[in-house]
Amino acid sequence: MPEETIIFCGDGNDAVSPQDFLxxxxxxxxxxxxxxxxxxxxxxxxxxxTGSVADRWFQGLPASMKTLWPxxxxxFNRRWEPQVVVEKTQQELEEExxxxxxxxxxxGKVIKVGxxxxxxxxxxxxxxxxxxxDAGIAGGSNLIWIVRNNLPPVLKDLEAVxxxxxxxxxxxxxxxxxxKIREGVEKERVRAEEIALVKSRLQAIxxxxxxxxxxxxxxxxxxxxxxxxxxxxxxTQPPPARTAPARNQGFEPAAxxxxxxxxxxxxxxxxxxxxxxxxxxxxxxxxxxxxxxxxTTILTHHDxxxxxxxxxxxxxxxxxxxxxxxxxxxxxxYPLRPGTAIVCSSECFRCGGHGHQSRExxxxxxxxxxxxxxxxxxxxxxxxxxxxxxxxxxxMVVFAEYEDEQGNGEGL
Ligand SMILES: [Zn+2]
Numbered sequence: 013m014p015e016e017t018i019i020f021c022g023d024g025n026d027a028v029s030p031q032d033f034l035x036x037x038x039x040x041x042x043x044x045x046x047x048x049x050x051x052x053x054x055x056x057x058x059x060x061x062t063g064s065v066a067d068r069w070f071q072g073l074p075a076s077m078k079t080l081w082p083x084x085x086x087x088f089n090r091r092w093e094p095q096v097v098v099e100k101t102q103q104e105l106e107e108e109x110x111x112x113x114x115x116x117x118x119x120g121k122v123i124k125v126g127x128x129x130x131x132x133x134x135x136x137x138x139x140x141x142x143x144x145x146d147a148g149i150a151g152g153s154n155l156i157w158i159v160r161n162n163l164p165p166v167l168k169d170l171e172a173v174x175x176x177x178x179x180x181x182x183x184x185x186x187x188x189x190x191x192k193i194r195e196g197v198e199k200e201r202v203r204a205e206e207i208a209l210v211k212s213r214l215q216a217i218x219x220x221x222x223x224x225x226x227x228x229x230x231x232x233x234x235x236x237x238x239x240x241x242x243x244x245x246x247x248t249q250p251p252p253a254r255t256a257p258a259r260n261q262g263f264e265p266a267a268x269x270x271x272x273x274x275x276x277x278x279x280x281x282x283x284x285x286x287x288x289x290x291x292x293x294x295x296x297x298x299x300x301x302x303x304x305x306x307x308t309t310i311l312t313h314h315d316x317x318x319x320x321x322x323x324x325x326x327x328x329x330x331x332x333x334x335x336x337x338x339x340x341x342x343x344x345x346y347p348l349r350p351g352t353a354i355v356c357s358s359e360c361f362r363c364g365g366h367g368h369q370s371r372e373x374x375x376x377x378x379x380x381x382x383x384x385x386x387x388x389x390x391x392x393x394x395x396x397x398x399x400x401x402x403x404x405x406x407x408m409v410v411f412a413e414y415e416d417e418q419g420n421g422e423g424l
Pocket of ligand 1: 364365375409
């Protein structure tokens with residue numbers, strides 16, 4: 013295959029280096045069987061661009077230097093000195109290696125290397141191994157831990173912590189299953205989005221609170237709900253009577269069973285709750301709020317699918333294993349039942365649906381959320397307010413078998 017003709021200019025803009033141009037010229041001479049020093053010198057001119065720096069240099073050379081190729085070549089190399097190729101130092105190579113990162117955003121993607129499709133982590137591992145070889149450290153484990161630390165968490169989780177050699181490390185990264193990588197990347201993406209979302213909402217709420225110097229609406233109502241949740245921790249108590257939707261904030265149906273004997277609405281007493289101390293979440297620092305928001309997203313809220321329900325069962329078991337039989341508090345995030353509403357979305361704490369308050373919940377007791385989940389939702393709301401309201405996906409709880417519209421306080 014004849015190669016492309018190269019015409020040299022010598023102005024620094026040539027596609028090849030001066031010395032590569034010389035090699036090209038010699039190849040051309042050999043191909044043309046032009047082997048004498050005299051004929052090579054005579055042909056050289058025709059490989060220079062007319063009027064270029066190189067052409068003018070050539071025209072200005074004394075005839076004695078243009079007669080034989082070795083003289084001409086030496087003159088050329090004096091005019092265009094061979095470039096000194098700098099060998100990278102060991103330190104530079106190690107630095108390059110330590111800074112060679114694989115970004116989370118690139119993980120799981122397909123790229124072309126040498127015209128072939130490959131996954132980013134596979135290409136990354138190959139390059140890392142090459143750099144380690146260049147630096148002369150591939151046979152050991154020197155610096156692996158630094159480079160490993162630069163891996164996206166998803167990938168780090170998929171391969172061993174320790175490796176004897178760079179080849180072992182590169183192999184482990186290469187063999188990380190792409191399905192697992194993509195799954196991890198997707199989870200990270202969703203979580204990052206959720207965190208960003210709640211953060212922005214929190215900031216909006218803080219701004220609003222700051223501007224109005226008002227506690228978040230429904231706070232009294234919420235405090236009452238919290239109290240009832242605590243009172244109802246003992247399940248042997250009958251549930252409080254349902255009442256007409258309570259418009260009077262600060263009033264609360266009595267949770268005292270004695271007040272409800274007789275069953276009907278007429279026997280319900282209303283107790284005025286003592287004024288609560290100022291809204292607790294106003295006392296939280298921004299850091300505390302952020303930490304709390306983070307805790308609301310620690311556990312994945314699974315979809316209501318067979319897989320989601322299985323994962324939820326595991327979460328519940330994990331919670332019990334970790335915490336045992338304690339009351340839920342702000343530091344013990346509790347798994348959310350699959351398919352229910354997101355926390356802090358003005359959802360009903362009892363059933364996890366929207367459209368009614370906990371006190372109006374018509375979901376039968378046996379179908380309600382676990383008490384600890386109700387408590388966790390209440391804690392989230394108390395500390396963070398309805399930060400997800402408005403943007404939350406609306407969840408309606410449908411109970412076909414429950415038709416009684418009226419209710420009487422004992423119907424639940
Ligand atoms: Zn409900």
